[in-house]
Amino acid sequence: MKKKVALVFGVIGYAALALAIAYIVRDREKLFPIYAFLSIAVICSYAFLLFTQSKVAVLGALISHALAITALYFAGSMLYLSIPYIILPFLALMIRALWMEKLGYSQGIWVEPLVLLVAIAFYIVELKTNTVINGDAKVFPIAFLLVNGIMIGDVFLDGLKIQKRVKQGYGLGAGDPAPEFCLDSENNEKICLADFKGKHHVLLIFVRGEWCPLCHIMLRTYMKESAQFREKNVFLLVVGPDPTGVNKKMAQDLNLDFHILSDPALKTTQAYRLKIKAEHLLHASNYNDEKEVPLPASFLIDKAGNIRYCSNPAKIGEVVKLNDIFPVLQALDKTNG
Secondary structure, three states: OHHHHHHHHHHHHHHHHHHHHHHHHOOOOOOOHHHHHHHHHHHHHHHHHHHOOOOOHHHHHHHHHHHHHHHHHHHHOHHHHOOOOOOOOOOHHHHHHEEEEHHHHOOOOHHHHHHHHHHHHHHHHHHHHHOOHHHHOOOOHHHHHHHHHHHHHHHHEEEEHHHHHHHHHHOOOOOEEOOOOOOEOOOOOOEEEEHHHHOEEEEEEEEEOOHHHHHHHHHHHHHHHHHHHHHHOOOEEEEOOHHHHHHHHHHHHHHHOOOOOOOOOOOHHHHHHOEEEEOOOOOOHHOOOOOOEEEEEEEEEEOOEEEEEEEEEOOOOOOOHHHHHHHHHHHHHHOOO
């Protein structure tokens, strides 16, 4: 069902883009249809992005923003004002995705709202100083400010909730015994933490779900170092709340060479103290009536089943690099040696 809804939004969005481009090329004097189609396109692109993590959705949003600037230029807008108020909020959202390793989910959560306020200030200046553009051109940018504002508000609220949860107590720490679990992999194979005891270290990675774009970025980053982890006898295991079929599709899409384990009841997530209420998130109701999802975190578990290193709770979504845990691995090797 989710895929069908996403496909509908994607098709409508790109159809609206095509119609907007047709009007720009053939009859740019008729600006109102261009405004209408671009407003539809940007709304559908973001809806498409919420249901998927497709680069096609991001591209649709980017094209919509670029064409909006073009349409406003034809209406007599001042580019040094319209470019900032149209593109800055979109770029702020993309920067968090691109700088995921530095910002995570809760670092610098004030940046996007501040950028949105700056964009609104540019928009107000245009309204006050530009006497050339007509009423339609003045109202049209509200659609872009609104849809970006909703996305930015969601990121900000999410960051605040995560910060509050961390202050209340977050996850297990180094020195704690790792709770045992047996979960189904994306291939419907039962995998237990005990399978690795006495043989391999495990880097256990919790993700929020297939719907989470930043989780995709995190897993792609881990994939880049997967071979280096295995050389150090560290096996990567991912735990997420989605069913095995969804996890299989995600593993294939991201070309992962490590398993994604299904924790639909969030029992393992709870054992590692990572559950968080997330009623503000569209997909949170997929997992339980309390609308809870996992907090992203990573734990290095040694061959004896003890946690030796965990990701920084002050930077939720941090990717644990091999260099981060190399001293720990060296110490374990000396102890075992």
